[in-house]
Amino acid sequence: MKTSIATVSLSGELPDKIRAIARAGFDGVEIFENDFIANDLSPREVGAMARDAGLVVTLFQPFRDFEGLPEPFRTKAFDRAERKFDVMQEIGTELILVCSSVSPHALGGIDRAAADLRELGERAHRRGLKIGYEALAWGRFINDHWSAWEIVRRADHPAVSIILDSFHTLAREVDVASIQAIPGDKIALVQLADAPRLQLDLLSWSRHFRTMPGQGDLPVGAFLDAVRATGYDGVLSLEIFNDQFRAGAAGAVAVDGRRSLILLDDDAKRRTQNPTGRLLPARSPCSGIEFIEFAVDEGAVAELETLVRALGFQPKGRHKSKNVTLWSQNGVNLVINSDGEGFAHSAYLMHGPAVCAMCLRVADAGAVLARAEALLATPFQQPVLEGELDIPAIRGVGGSLLYFIDDKSDLGRLWDIDFEAVDEDGANAGIGLVRIDHVAQSMEYDEMLSWLLFYTSIFDVAKAPGMDIADPGGLVRSVVLQNADGTLSLVLNGSQSQHTASARFLSEFFGSGVQHIAFETKDIFETARAIRAAGFSTLPIPENYYDDLEARYDLPDAVMADLRALGILYDRDEAGEFFQLFTRSFADRFFFEIVERRNYRGFGAPNAGVRLAAQKRLSRPSIIPRW
Ligand SMILES: O=C(O)c1ccc(O)c(O)c1
Numbered sequence: 015m016k017t018s019i020a021t022v023s024l025s026g027e028l029p030d031k032i033r034a035i036a037r038a039g040f041d042g043v044e045i046f047e048n049d050f051i052a053n054d055l056s057p058r059e060v061g062a063m064a065r066d067a068g069l070v071v072t073l074f075q076p077f078r079d080f081e082g083l084p085e086p087f088r089t090k091a092f093d094r095a096e097r098k099f100d101v102m103q104e105i106g107t108e109l110i111l112v113c114s115s116v117s118p119h120a121l122g123g124i125d126r127a128a129a130d131l132r133e134l135g136e137r138a139h140r141r142g143l144k145i146g147y148e149a150l151a152w153g154r155f156i157n158d159h160w161s162a163w164e165i166v167r168r169a170d171h172p173a174v175s176i177i178l179d180s181f182h183t184l185a186r187e188v189d190v191a192s193i194q195a196i197p198g199d200k201i202a203l204v205q206l207a208d209a210p211r212l213q214l215d216l217l218s219w220s221r222h223f224r225t226m227p228g229q230g231d232l233p234v235g236a237f238l239d240a241v242r243a244t245g246y247d248g249v250l251s252l253e254i255f256n257d258q259f260r261a262g263a264a265g266a267v268a269v270d271g272r273r274s275l276i277l278l279d280d281d282a283k284r285r286t287q288n289p290t291g292r293l294l295p296a297r298s299p300c301s302g303i304e305f306i307e308f309a310v311d312e313g314a315v316a317e318l319e320t321l322v323r324a325l326g327f328q329p330k331g332r333h334k335s336k337n338v339t340l341w342s343q344n345g346v347n348l349v350i351n352s353d354g355e356g357f358a359h360s361a362y363l364m365h366g367p368a369v370c371a372m373c374l375r376v377a378d379a380g381a382v383l384a385r386a387e388a389l390l391a392t393p394f395q396q397p398v399l400e401g402e403l404d405i406p407a408i409r410g411v412g413g414s415l416l417y418f419i420d421d422k423s424d425l426g427r428l429w430d431i432d433f434e435a436v437d438e439d440g441a442n443a444g445i446g447l448v449r450i451d452h453v454a455q456s457m458e459y460d461e462m463l464s465w466l467l468f469y470t471s472i473f474d475v476a477k478a479p480g481m482d483i484a485d486p487g488g489l490v491r492s493v494v495l496q497n498a499d500g501t502l503s504l505v506l507n508g509s510q511s512q513h514t515a516s517a518r519f520l521s522e523f524f525g526s527g528v529q530h531i532a533f534e535t536k537d538i539f540e541t542a543r544a545i546r547a548a549g550f551s552t553l554p555i556p557e558n559y560y561d562d563l564e565a566r567y568d569l570p571d572a573v574m575a576d577l578r579a580l581g582i583l584y585d586r587d588e589a590g591e592f593f594q595l596f597t598r599s600f601a602d603r604f605f606f607e608i609v610e611r612r613n614y615r616g617f618g619a620p621n622a623g624v625r626l627a628a629q630k631r632l633s634r635p636s637i638i639p640r641w
């Protein structure tokens with residue numbers, strides 16, 4: 015697979031874009047005309063810069079409003095094209111993208127357009143250049159690949175082919191099967207882009223909201239399958255108009271682009287009967303989170319231990335060579351690391367008391383690491399002592415670590431190998447927590463698509479439709495990623511406002527990370543009472559909330575009374591019921607949630623605004639006087 019990306023997809027000036035594209039490992043670059051015009055290097059210098067960076071210039075684009083013009087516009091359009099051919103020859107690229115006309119002067123008529131393209135093809139041919147004709151979804155007369163193909167077919171010139179762009183086809187819901195009627199050797203280039211489903215006019219949707227394949231909702235995989243069925247084996251090029259990406263870090267966006275193409279290609283190969291070429295290691299099934307690790311210092315360790323003890327955890331193991339303790343309850347494991355060296359200590363110095371790592375239980379840890387590396391994740395290693403395990407790990411959100419263990423190697427005996435068992439009170443079964451239900455990570459809004467692709471590409475998790483949740487300081491975007499049996503659920507939260515809890519978390523915490531961890535209990539009322547008995551109060555919930563619950567649902571009086579007394583929130587869907595409560599936050603950094611599910615698959619979204627407001631009241635004095 016040869017890959018390329020349009021310069022319009024990235025931030026910066028043309029040289030920055032070219033460097034970022036080369037560094038991310040693309041084979042080629044599409045020079046977007048506006049980027050070229052605004053830059054002060056000559057066409058020759060731009061071409062040399064791309065080639066020196068190891069890139070082929072796959073395309074010069076776009077050439078607008080060409081076909082179907084009456085005179086004198088027609089002659090002018092051909093003159094303009096000749097000038098662009100000059101530029102292309104200096105840059106050293108063969109192919110120009112002609113996009114379907116939106117000109118008010120254009121006349122319709124397939125044969126008129128075909129004749130214009132034939133003549134343009136002939137002129138290009140004389141200079142050793144080629145034309146690729148693309149239908150813009152909002153083109154005046156030509157707005158789908160099928161009509162564009164009819165024009166290219168009738169132009170009937172060896173230098174005139176079609177350019178397919180997944181956005182234009184999928185946004186209009188043109189049947190991708192029709193692509194298979196186009197001969198592969200008449201496809202000059204394939205541009206790929208995804209997008210979230212939005213109720214928006216096609217042009218605004220395309221110019222502002224395109225995403226990398228896999229980050230949106232469009233069936234880009236089905237589009238690629240149809241393209242491949244034509245025999246097309248040429249370049250796959252990303253063309254992503256996206257406001258966030260234009261403002262983001264070019265290097266990171268380029269890496270996301272490469273990741274999306276590696277994934278798309280691998281997924282496509284897997285769908286074919288006899289995949290050729292090398293496949294990535296398959297997504298290894300994940301059966302849950304083996305442990306969550308907190309980095310603290312000697313000062314905070316006692317406070318955190320008091321909290322986790324109140325939540326029913328008992329010390330069960332001590333690391334053989336580090337200041338690290340395993341706290342457990344019914345197979346739910348928390349690791350508290352207050353060692354003065356190593357990764358956790360660096361994480362503590364950087365972020366304060368925080369979750370510094372999570373460990374996933376997978377079928378094959380080595381395969382997950384290999385897949386992650388092939389998908390451009392950053393592996394992590396630190397020295398371990400003789401006899402201790404070297405647990406495979408990669409960098410995750412906010413520089414934290416994701417460890418992987420499996421049962422097919424010694425990694426499955428982690429607690430026996432690296433830890434010495436402790437048993438203070440073997441009979442203590444905790445307060446009923448049985449599972450890590452989900453982990454919520456806060457991040458910059460602009461990072462969300464990147465981490466979404468990171469998780470969905472490496473693991474067997476799928477995204478649920480995103481939601482906007484009202485924080486008193488603004489809206490918070492929330493996306494749930496979950497595997498099929500629900501053993502791994504990750505919630506990504508980000509907000510554009512600077513005033514939400516999510517945003518405050520980032521600024522005070524020096525970066526993204528875990529903001530809360532939810533545990534499942536089989537009896538939330540008992541669990542809530544046990545937390546109270548341990549001397550901890552939970553997040554206070556306003557009476558107004560309970561009055562509303564009472565009005566909405568016919569819950570028995572005794573249940574209502576317990577909900578009120580214990581600060582438990584409630585939700586219901588078609589399938590079942592949901593109960594949740596929250597601890598007060600630890601060091602104003604992170605908090606725990608406890609949930610009880612009775613056939614309910616969601617996350618209590620209707621309650622999130624109430625929770626956020628309650629946390630806001632506790633977190634710090636409001637600047638708005640209360641009277
Ligand atoms: O938005 C546009 O005008 C535009 C230009 C060139 C393309 O290849 C495209 O897909 C869209």
Ligand SMILES: [Mg+2]
Pocket residue numbers: 148179205253
């Ligand atoms: Mg395009």
